[in-house]
Amino acid sequence: MSENAAPVSPAPDASHFSTAELLAALRALPYREAAFLLTRLTQGRSLEQSAAFYGISPESFSVHFLRAALGVTRAASLPCRPPENDAEEDVWARALTGALEQDTVGVPPALTETLALCRRMRALGQEVTGALQAAEREEENSPTRRREDLMRRLAVMALLGLTAWLYCNRPMEEPPKRSIPPPSHQR
Secondary structure, rough: OOOOOOEEEEEEOHHOOOOHHHHHHHHHHHHHHHHHHHHHHOOOOOOOHHHHHOOOOOHHHHHHHHHHHHHHHOOOOOOOOOOOOOHHOOOOOOOOHHHHHHHOOOOOHHHHHHHHHHHHHOOOOOHHHHHEEEEEEHOOOOHHHHHHHHHHHHHHHHHHHHHHHHHHOOOOOOOOOOOOOOOOOOO
């Protein structure tokens, strides 16, 4: 290393992630992706149970799970790359599912960090679930959340008031005047 080169820190080790680091990575994901990971890893459901919970096939769940796992790997700043095509995605999904079921099954090199992160999340499942619930409670009780709820209620009340005002002040239409035919003179 030369004098002017900045020190390079090694990539974080997924097998040593703390609950807080996992929580931060999960919260960076869209809700649905995080839900797939939580269902499978922290709740301890099997592939079949998880797929049945979402009403999809196990193969489809495996693909969604792979995408979510790659997303959390990126959110955790670990090296990963997306699959190059649908065939590779299917192979990776099966490999990740198999490796989570049996520790002896290998995965492609591109999935090693993702697998390590998934195993760590499964090992800290109860702690991650508890931390997520605590974070949700904290967010619900935050002043920002209360202010947003108050603003929503005021907006709804304003819309209801405006609707009532418009209803009460609508122009009254007069019923159409019926023309009365002139009396006919019979001869």
